[in-house]
Amino acid sequence: METKSVDLQAFRREVRAFIEQEADESIREAGRKMTSFFPPFEQCMRWHRKLHARGWSAASWPEQYGGPGWSREQKRIFEEECRIAGVPRLLPQGLGMVGPAIMKFGTDEQKSRFLPGIASGEDFWAQGYSEPNAGSDLASLACRAEHRGDHYVINGSKTWTTYAHHANRMFLLVRTSNEGKPQQGISFFLIDRLDRPGLDIRPIIGLDGFPEQCDVFFDNVEVPLDCCLGEENQGWTVAKYLLEHERGGSASFAATFGMELNRIRERAAELGDGFGGILCDDPVFQQRFTRLYLEVAALDATESRFAAMEKGSPESGPMSSMIKITAMETLQRITELAVEVEGSPTLTLQLAALTVGAGAAPEGPEQALTVMPKYLNNRAATIFGGSNEIQRNIIAKMLLG
Amino acid sequence: MAFLNDETRVMLEDSVDKFLSAHYDFHQRRTWVEQEPGYNREHWQQFAELGWLGLPFAERHGGLGGDITDTLGLMRRFGGALVVEPYLSVVGLGGQAIAQADNHDVADSLLPELVAGKAMPVLAWEESISRGNSEHLATSARRIDGGWRLEGEKVAVIGGDLASHFVVSAQAFEDDAGPAVELFLVHADELQVTGFPTMDGHRGARLTLAAVDVDETRRLTRNGRGAEVLRQVLEQGIMMMAAEAVGGMQALLRRTLDYTRTRRQFGVPIASFQVLQHRMVDMYIAMKNLEHLLDAVAGRWEQAPSHARDSALLKAQLCQSGRYVGQQAVQLHGGIGMTDELDVGHYFKRLTALGLLFGDENYHLKRAWAAL
Numbered sequence: 019m020e021t022k023s024v025d026l027q028a029f030r031r032e033v034r035a036f037i038e039q040e041a042d043e044s045i046r047e048a049g050r051k052m053t054s055f056f057p058p059f060e061q062c063m064r065w066h067r068k069l070h071a072r073g074w075s076a077a078s079w080p081e082q083y084g085g086p087g088w089s090r091e092q093k094r095i096f097e098e099e100c101r102i103a104g105v106p107r108l109l110p111q112g113l114g115m116v117g118p119a120i121m122k123f124g125t126d127e128q129k130s131r132f133l134p135g136i137a138s139g140e141d142f143w144a145q146g147y148s149e150p151n152a153g154s155d156l157a158s159l160a161c162r163a164e165h166r167g168d169h170y171v172i173n174g175s176k177t178w179t180t181y182a183h184h185a186n187r188m189f190l191l192v193r194t195s196n197e198g199k200p201q202q203g204i205s206f207f208l209i210d211r212l213d214r215p216g217l218d219i220r221p222i223i224g225l226d227g228f229p230e231q232c233d234v235f236f237d238n239v240e241v242p243l244d245c246c247l248g249e250e251n252q253g254w255t256v257a258k259y260l261l262e263h264e265r266g267g268s269a270s271f272a273a274t275f276g277m278e279l280n281r282i283r284e285r286a287a288e289l290g291d292g293f294g295g296i297l298c299d300d301p302v303f304q305q306r307f308t309r310l311y312l313e314v315a316a317l318d319a320t321e322s323r324f325a326a327m328e329k330g331s332p333e334s335g336p337m338s339s340m341i342k343i344t345a346m347e348t349l350q351r352i353t354e355l356a357v358e359v360e361g362s363p364t365l366t367l368q369l370a371a372l373t374v375g376a377g378a379a380p381e382g383p384e385q386a387l388t389v390m391p392k393y394l395n396n397r398a399a400t401i402f403g404g405s406n407e408i409q410r411n412i413i414a415k416m417l418l419g
Numbered sequence: 420m421a422f423l424n425d426e427t428r429v430m431l432e433d434s435v436d437k438f439l440s441a442h443y444d445f446h447q448r449r450t451w452v453e454q455e456p457g458y459n460r461e462h463w464q465q466f467a468e469l470g471w472l473g474l475p476f477a478e479r480h481g482g483l484g485g486d487i488t489d490t491l492g493l494m495r496r497f498g499g500a501l502v503v504e505p506y507l508s509v510v511g512l513g514g515q516a517i518a519q520a521d522n523h524d525v526a527d528s529l530l531p532e533l534v535a536g537k538a539m540p541v542l543a544w545e546e547s548i549s550r551g552n553s554e555h556l557a558t559s560a561r562r563i564d565g566g567w568r569l570e571g572e573k574v575a576v577i578g579g580d581l582a583s584h585f586v587v588s589a590q591a592f593e594d595d596a597g598p599a600v601e602l603f604l605v606h607a608d609e610l611q612v613t614g615f616p617t618m619d620g621h622r623g624a625r626l627t628l629a630a631v632d633v634d635e636t637r638r639l640t641r642n643g644r645g646a647e648v649l650r651q652v653l654e655q656g657i658m659m660m661a662a663e664a665v666g667g668m669q670a671l672l673r674r675t676l677d678y679t680r681t682r683r684q685f686g687v688p689i690a691s692f693q694v695l696q697h698r699m700v701d702m703y704i705a706m707k708n709l710e711h712l713l714d715a716v717a718g719r720w721e722q723a724p725s726h727a728r729d730s731a732l733l734k735a736q737l738c739q740s741g742r743y744v745g746q747q748a749v750q751l752h753g754g755i756g757m758t759d760e761l762d763v764g765h766y767f768k769r770l771t772a773l774g775l776l777f778g779d780e781n782y783h784l785k786r787a788w789a790a791l
Contacts, residue, residue, distance in 0.1 A: 151683070152684075153684065153753050154684050154689075154753070158685070177754065178754045222758050222759075222760070223758065224759060225757055225764045225767070289550075290555075292548070292549060292550025292778075294555065302781050302784075302785075357771075358775075361550060361575075361775065362545060362776060365575060365618055365623060365772055365775060366615050366617060366618070366623060367615065367616040367618045383547075390618055393771075394771075395757075397750070397756075398754070398757050401749075401754055401756075401757070402754070405750075405753065407692075407694060
């Protein structure tokens with residue numbers, strides 16, 4: 019890598035030209051109408067497949083598994099150009115979560131069977147972790163798998179499974195033993211098909227009126243014995259590795275938040291203050307905005323530090339918790355300010371206008387369309403991926419021992 | 420201004436409790452919200468029969484002769500049950516604007532209809548430039564032969580898509596004098612109403628007034644008194660919203676306490692974690708702050724109506740308390756609090772809407788500063 023010298027300017031132009039040419043209007047519309055961490059599914063996967071055709075879908079993967087072999091600078095430039103163009107971020111469940119876990123813990127057979135479909139976007143994997151009675155206390159999960167002849171039989175349920183209703187595959191944590199500590203009897207399963215008898219997926223409608231999460235029910239669902247990633251009963255190790263991926267790090271929250279702040283500032287320069295002036299001249303607005311700008315600057319600094327840190331070191335876990343806490347709380351404050359800036363037009367419920375491809379014009383200013391759904395949906399940001407209360411416990415343990 | 424006696428208030432609030440526990444089921448509410456007209460028309464008739472629609476109107480208009488503070492017990496209960504019928508829009512805002520304006524003919528003909536559950540006048544004051552300030556408006560009223568021509572656009576008109584009439588505020592240009600804010604009565608079929616559902620299960624509308632001509636009989640205020648009537652009606656509306664918010668927060672706190680006592684993680688009820696206990700204490704304090712402030716403000720209102728500072732502080736407190744209690748109720752419920760299925764998210768959304776309507780915290784703190 020070090021010896022290869024890449025003209026970064028030329029690379030940037032190449033990326034920009036590709037996006038310009040390949041990201042059609044409906045893909046861009048999906049980017050504009052993102053109201054949570056998860057872009058509209060269909061357009062996002064179409065973009066994923068287009069990127070794959072160019073060899074760019076799995077930007078952070080090693081070349082041997084289909085990564086483009088980019089330097090850190092190139093990855094940064096690629097992400098930056100995607101952000102500027104407003105194309106949807108690719109869904110993380112495959113590329114960022116189960117993919118890296120398979121690379122680290124999978125057999126050669128599992129790697130060759132599953133990684134290509136993740137890179138290509140042919141497959142979409144749902145993440146089956148949380149259960150109705152196992153949220154923050156994930157290790158208490160009760161969905162169980164029993165050996166029966168040449169297969170496992172799964173019984174139980176999962177919940178908050180994002181986009182399970184779109185998925186054809188699922189990775190999940192199941193209890194395979196009740197011996198020892200709760201963490202010790204958990205296995206990490208790779209389910210290759212979701213049309214198996216007894217498997218039932220039901221979407222959950224969220225606060226914004228759209229389904230994003232699902233309940234997943236297993237009623238004597240049979241899966242082959244080779245579906246286990248890593249050793250049986252060693253799933254917690256895989257899960258911990260993967261949680262660290264989820265919590266922090268690879269995504270740059272600061273850059274995305276910076277763009278959200280830019281949008282707010284632009285709007286504040288257009289909207290009135292209710293007294294004949296413009297909002298961005300209001301000192302109260304200026305203070306609130308700049309305080310958030312400061313939060314994002316501090317977050318950016320922490321993220322850079324984390325990026326340079328060796329993963330799996332004693333500090334990296336608590337550091338990823340810190341990023342999760344500060345990033346998600348800052349995000350919530352940003353969405354709150356956006357609601358106040360747009361004001362009462364955000365009260366309008368606009369299910370049709372928010373649906374990509376529905377062709378429905380928004381009621382009121384276009385810039386206000388996604389503001390309320392973002393505020394509502396991002397209340398989940400301090401709940402999912404280990405609630406912020408749990409993250410604070412992790413840091414407290416590091417500090418206090 | 421007259422008030423109902425304590426005995427009547429208690430009887431009234433009893434009747435509200437009975438009605439809501441018998442008729443107001445959260446799951447049924449969903450069907451009312453999703454179907455036209457967005458609320459239950461039979462309920463509205465029952466509100467009329469029970470005398471609720473006439474609470475703050477004079478007896479000569481078929482009302483009970485009470486004051487706006489007499490509606491606060493009812494609004495608190497409505498908040499607790501997530502009532503979607505447009506009581507605030509019609510009784511609190513549209514009706515009160517007509518009752519307090521100068522046009523007695525309109526009041527005498529329309530208010531009895533309102534009290535009977537037939538007419539639904541709604542106040543249309545907000546514009547895209549308002550940001551809470553009812554006196555910062557672009558809608559104009561210009562003299563034409565025998566009346567006025569109204570032009571402009573009103574936004575976020577709550578209850579707007581089920582209104583029979585609108586009370587529209589406008590800058591009236593009369594003779595050579597500068598413009599003054601006046602109120603006009605416009606029938607719903609005389610202007611363009613773009614109705615929509617709102618995120619809290621209520622209804623709203625945007626109104627387009629493209630050369631709407633009304634005759635002199637539909638002018639509701641004179642000598643620029645429109646601004647004063649608007650101010651007073653919005654101050655009353657803020658009290659009603661604060662009462663509704665208190666009811667909603669009480670319900671949310673109760674649900675959160677119950678949930679954390681039964682939800683078990685790490686082998687214990689999550690209510691046993693001190694960090695969550697303190698959070699719920701802070702929710703309680705936030706709720707009580709608004710409740711106590713509302714009681715104090717309502718008490719002073721009964722002595723002398725309209726206190727700019729009081730109502731500005733009350734709205735700012737509503738924004739703060741409603742935001743904290745709503746957000747934390749969702750947080751403590753976890754994922755289930757994010758679902759459409761559970762009522763917790765709906766209380767959160769209603770509190771969010773109440774915070775946004777009629778000016779945000781920033782606006783009202785400025786208003787309070789100006790009135791110190």
